[in-house]
Amino acid sequence: MDCRIEKLISNLSLRSIDGFYFESLTEVRNRLLEIIPEKCTVGIGHSKTIEKMGIVHSLIGRGSIVYDKTMLNNKDEIMQIKKKALTADWYITGTNAISLEGHIVNVDHSGNRVAAMVFGPDNVVIVAGINKIVDTVEDAIQRVKNIASPMNARRAGYNPPCVELNKCIDCKSKERVCNSLVIIEGQDNIGRMKVFIVNESIGF
Numbered sequence: 467m468d469c470r471i472e473k474l475i476s477n478l479s480l481r482s483i484d485g486f487y488f489e490s491l492t493e494v495r496n497r498l499l500e501i502i503p504e505k506c507t508v509g510i511g512h513s514k515t516i517e518k519m520g521i522v523h524s525l526i527g528r529g530s531i532v533y534d535k536t537m538l539n540n541k542d543e544i545m546q547i548k549k550k551a552l553t554a555d556w557y558i559t560g561t562n563a564i565s566l567e568g569h570i571v572n573v574d575h576s577g578n579r580v581a582a583m584v585f586g587p588d589n590v591v592i593v594a595g596i597n598k599i600v601d602t603v604e605d606a607i608q609r610v611k612n613i614a615s616p617m618n619a620r621r622a623g624y625n626p627p628c629v630e631l632n633k634c635i636d637c638k639s640k641e642r643v644c645n646s647l648v649i650i651e652g653q654d655n656i657g658r659m660k661v662f663i664v665n666e667s668i669g670f
């Protein structure tokens with residue numbers, strides 16, 4: 467573990483967020499399957515990182531109830547499952563950026579993912595590849611707006627201006643994908659939030 471990650475874990479701890487380091491997504495996956503009880507509900511905050519980890523079917527296979535919108539096509543059912551995930555026992559998601567100071571920064575389209583990170587589930591695990599780590603909270607906001615949002619918009623089939631420009635112009639487009647910008651700066655509930663830092667470049 468390099469000194470930057472040690473510094474990040476130490477700063478997260480000062481914010482009552484538990485940070486852990488893993489060499490690979492496989493290690494993260496195995497650890498999650500150890501710490502999440504079989505008979506519980508798990509919400510999934512859609513993320514390339516979580517998708518690549520491939521944990522959803524393992525959780526379902528051993529008896530957990532999983533709320534993952536990507537398993538559905540119907541708009542009403544997707545809305546219902548997003549709401550259920552807000553009160554799941556566990557919530558697993560990625561992040562758009564994290565500063566060395568420990569700020570966890572995300573944008574969201576409809577807001578369900580950032581809402582669950584902030585309040586609701588009793589346990590939240592945020593999985594972050596090392597590509598998400600930046601120096602300051604200002605750098606994190608820049609990353610979110612100018613890297614993560616255009617790539618997310620492209621992935622989801624939206625076409626706000628940043629898709630062409632590769633930078634944010636704070637558009638008022640109907641195709642805008644970043645309607646909520648949320649900075650998590652700490653936790654009141656000690657032990658609720660964990661950040662699993664992975665020594666891989668994953669997601670955006």
Ligand code: SF4
Binds near residue numbers: 629
């Ligand atoms: S505000 Fe508009 S241009 Fe800026 S990142 Fe969001 S969708 Fe893209």
